[in-house]
Amino acid sequence: MQLPIYQLDAFTDHLFGGNPAAVVPLTSWLPDETLQAIAAENNLAETAFYIPTDSGFHIRWFTPAIEVDLCGHATLATAYVLFFVENYVGEQLSFDSRSGILNVRKEADWLILDFPVDTLHKQLLAPPALLEAFGDVTPVEIFRGKTDFMAVLENEEQVRSLQPDVIVLSTLPVRGVIVTAKGEEVDFVSRFFAPQSGIAEDPVTGSAHTTLTPYWAEKLGKTELNALQVSKRGGVLKTKLLNDRVEIAGQVRLYLRGTIEIA
Structure with a gap:
């Protein structure tokens, strides 16, 4: 069996930036263990698989270790494949997923995700493992x-220089940990650590911005925000809060096309 595969850099306007994702188009679902094995072999933060449906497409996302409920950058990459490689006709796509219906629309070379907003609960007592992992940095x-947990730090420099103990972070009972602060040249910056999901640090995390956007919209008194994820590769995002939805816009660059050979 031969399967097409694409690798793309999401949330960036240049190659070797943003967050790499693999996209594998299917005509019908393969066994879950095969999907997981392909994602493990790719060894990227996420591999997205999709099939056509009567109403659009069904999408699933796998890290090298687990299937996840929501992934922004791999959804953005999948939309790019459909719009710009598979020549999908139209300006909007609809994906069915574990997180409900997700729409993506195209505006020039920007793709805009429409995701459900996250619900935040302030933690009066900090998880001991989180404080231990952060060392001298106190949120x-x-x-x-x-x-996820989200830790707000004092400034952008703290976010950029943070070197958490990912082994200790991996003991927290969450998908991952978002770290954020007000930006110096943008509205806010962030990083995302997810050793629980097999990813020490994710370069750019679209789904984390369903958590970040409502927080910073309230803090800054605005609903349209510019964001940077300040990982080593870095990522640029534009977000907009729309009641119980968040629009997350980014660009994508195609890195490779290939074929998977499955005996």
Whole structure:
């Protein structure tokens, strides 16, 4: 069996930036263990698989270790494949997923995700493992979302220079940990650590911005925000809060096309 595969850099306007993702188009679902094995072999933060449906497409996302409920950069990469490689006719796509219906629309070379907003709960007591992992850096505030902790730091420099103990972080019962602060040249910056999901640090995390956007929209008193994820590769995002939805816009660059050979 031969399967097409694409690798793309998401949330960037240049190659070797943003967050790499693999996209594998399918005509029908393969066994879950095969999907997981392909994702492990790719060894990227996420591999997205999709099949056509009567209403659009069904999408699933796998890290090298697990299937996840939501992934922004791999959804953005999948939309790029459909719009610009597979020549999908139209300006909007609809994906069915574990997180419900996700729409993506095209505006020139920007792709705009429409994701459900996260629900934040302030943590009055900081998780001991989080404080231990952060060492001398003490968060200003800590929140718990549906799948992640979010730690707010004092400034951008703290976010950039943070070197958490990912082994200790991996003991927290969440998908990952978002670290954020007000930006110097943008509205806010962030990083995302997810050793629980097999990813020490994710270069750019679209889904984390469903958590970040409502927080910073309230803090800054604005609903349209410019963001940087300040990992080594870096990523540029534009977000917009729309009641219980978040629009997350980014660009994508195609890196490779290939074929998977499955006996």
